[in-house]
Amino acid sequence: MTNPSHAEPGWPPAVIAGAWRTGVLGVRSLIRRGVRAYCFDHERTYPGFKSSYARALVCPNPDLDPEAWLSFLIELAGRLGEKKPVLIASADQYVSAIAQHEAALSDHYVLPPRVALQGLLATKETQYALAAEHGMPMPSTRFVTSEAEVAQFAASASYPCLLKPIHFREWQAFSADHPLHYQKVAIADTRDELVAHWRLAAEANPRVIVQEIIQGPDTAKRVYVSCYDRRGERIGAAIFRELRCDPLGFGPATVSEPINDPEADETCDRFLRSIGYSGVCEIEMKWDSRDGRIKLIEANPRLTGGGDAAPYAGLDTCWLHYLDLIGVPVSPVTTSNREFRHVVLRSEVAAIAAYRRAGLLPWKDLLRSYKPPLAFFDLDSQDWRYSVETIYRMARSVVGVGVRSLSGARRKSHKP
Numbered sequence: 241m242t243n244p245s246h247a248e249p250g251w252p253p254a255v256i257a258g259a260w261r262t263g264v265l266g267v268r269s270l271i272r273r274g275v276r277a278y279c280f281d282h283e284r285t286y287p288g289f290k291s292s293y294a295r296a297l298v299c300p301n302p303d304l305d306p307e308a309w310l311s312f313l314i315e316l317a318g319r320l321g322e323k324k325p326v327l328i329a330s331a332d333q334y335v336s337a338i339a340q341h342e343a344a345l346s347d348h349y350v351l352p353p354r355v356a357l358q359g360l361l362a363t364k365e366t367q368y369a370l371a372a373e374h375g376m377p378m379p380s381t382r383f384v385t386s387e388a389e390v391a392q393f394a395a396s397a398s399y400p401c402l403l404k405p406i407h408f409r410e411w412q413a414f415s416a417d418h419p420l421h422y423q424k425v426a427i428a429d430t431r432d433e434l435v436a437h438w439r440l441a442a443e444a445n446p447r448v449i450v451q452e453i454i455q456g457p458d459t460a461k462r463v464y465v466s467c468y469d470r471r472g473e474r475i476g477a478a479i480f481r482e483l484r485c486d487p488l489g490f491g492p493a494t495v496s497e498p499i500n501d502p503e504a505d506e507t508c509d510r511f512l513r514s515i516g517y518s519g520v521c522e523i524e525m526k527w528d529s530r531d532g533r534i535k536l537i538e539a540n541p542r543l544t545g546g547g548d549a550a551p552y553a554g555l556d557t558c559w560l561h562y563l564d565l566i567g568v569p570v571s572p573v574t575t576s577n578r579e580f581r582h583v584v585l586r587s588e589v590a591a592i593a594a595y596r597r598a599g600l601l602p603w604k605d606l607l608r609s610y611k612p613p614l615a616f617f618d619l620d621s622q623d624w625r626y627s628v629e630t631i632y633r634m635a636r637s638v639v640g641v642g643v644r645s646l647s648g649a650r651r652k653s654h655k656p
Contacts, residue, residue, distance in 0.1 A: 241571045244563065247274035252323040252350065254562055255280065255316065257334035259288025259296045261584075261617065262543045264626070266330050268293040269551065269558040279330070280316070282309075292623045302337035303409070310341050317348035326350045326565050328520070328558065330543040333409060335362040350565050352519040353470050358541040361521075364406050364449055371536055374514040377507070378536045379528070380452040390438045393450050394431035398530075400453045401428050402490075403437045410444045418443075425490050427453070454537065456529035457600075458482050458489060461537070462501055463546040464508040464523040467557040469564045472516050476555045476573040479504055480546060483609050484595055486587040492545050494591040495609050498553050498578040504534050520561045522546050545617065549582035550575075552615040580613040585630050 247270075256266040259281035270277040271293050279288045282301040288294040297316065300308035317325055327349040329335045338345060339359025345351060352358065360366040371378055382393045383406075394401070402425040405411050414421040420440050428434035434450065441448050461482040469475050481499040485491040508523045522544040524537040547557055554576035563570050595601035618630045 243571055252325055252566055253320050254326040254328060257327060257329045258331035259286040260331055261287050261545055262330035263288045264291045264294055265548045266328055266543045266558045269556055270562060273559055287626060290629060291626045309337060310344055313345060314348050324350045326562055332362040335359060335542050354518045357517060358519060361539050361541040367539055370515055374511055376511045376536050377533055379454050382450050384450055385447045387435060387438060390435050390450060394434045398452050399429050401434055402451050402453055403434060403441060404449050406447060413444060454526040454528045454535050456527055458485055460527040462504040462525045464504060465547050465550045465557060467520050467560045468512060468518050469570060470518055472513060472518055474509060475570045476557055476560050478550050478553050478555045478575045480549055484591045486591040488594040488598060494584045494588040495581055496549055497581045507534055520557045548617045552580055553577050580615050581609060582615045584617045586618050586633055589634055
């Protein structure tokens with residue numbers, strides 16, 4: 241059986257929860273297939289409001305006004321027609337909100353059958369608990385709420401270690417001059433540094449995650465992109481190796497490439513089958529150079545930036561997920577192309593500068609990573625507004641990196 245390549249007349253519309261880059265990915269995937277698709281977000285500056293693909297709508301913040309957010313979604317479903325729209329999340333905030341309001345939303349939208357499980361994976365605390373329960377290998381991890389608990393973990397930990405929030409958006413709320421503002425993690429090389437980071441994080445929430453860092457280069461990271469149907473059967477998966485990321489060591493990939501890694505594939509598939517997962521999911525793993533084992537970094541139960549690379553390998557997870565949710569039988573898809581590199585241009589300039597400063601990116605390796613064929617997340621001839629802004633931001637980044645480098649060189653030349 242061949243899966244449909246295009247929507248048929250009368251198929252239901254789709255609504256992507258979130259207008260960040262991951263939301264643009266979902267809308268773009270479905271509109272190209274002929275699906276009437278929209279996205280929404282409470283943050284008006286996000287890319288979906290500038291993309292030529294996305295019909296972006298402003299919604300209330302579900303964290304601050306959950307009832308208004310629910311009313312917005314119910315009203316939106318009524319405006320879209322008689323058939324229930326398909327609701328697909330592209331951000332953890334909306335995964336959690338959809339899970340919280342599943343009962344009310346199910347009367348108006350087609351939802352994945354295991355929304356509550358996705359909600360558990362969207363929060364680091366319950367995600368790591370599930371991983372531990374189902375045998376997913378992880379680095380030494382602990383949830384702490386006090387300085388004494390941090391000190392206890394720190395006393396026996398192998399450094400470097402990291403500290404991160406339960407929800408990333410907790411640190412987004414810090415003022416721009418706060419050391420943890422918009423940081424994904426805080427890195428500590430000593431016990432005292434770890435305690436100092438906790439004191440800063442506790443200004444938002446004293447309950448955080450402390451964890452030993454998985455040792456090894458960024459090229460040891462693996463990104464497992466997948467889709468599981470309503471029965472929990474895998475209908476598509478691909479694995480990518482990260483070549484660079486922003487920020488260095490801990491951010492999303494700026495350049496990645498498909499790779500064959502049977503052990504990573506089996507580890508991720510076994511975990512998702514064990515918990516009975518259904519829907520789109522990305523799992524980030526890394527091979528630990530200390531013991532040679534692959535270990536969990538995090539799972540993302542939603543559309544992701546890494547998922548944009550999958551269609552170039554022949555795996556359109558958002559389309560497969562849509563087909564499954566509307567009841568169209570889906571045959572499992574295998575990747576058909578591994579000879580390309582996927583590039584996120586907006587982040588790549590900063591990544592190159594960071595890797596060069598760290599002595600991790602010789603010019604020959606940089607040039608090799610841009611050997612065609614290439615696929616670009618944020619450069620699309622059909623999405624001219626977003627593409628023009630990408631080029632503008634890249635130019636600004638290049639100028640900024642050049643100015644900082646020149647300033648640094650001048651400071652060094654003036655040292656006695």
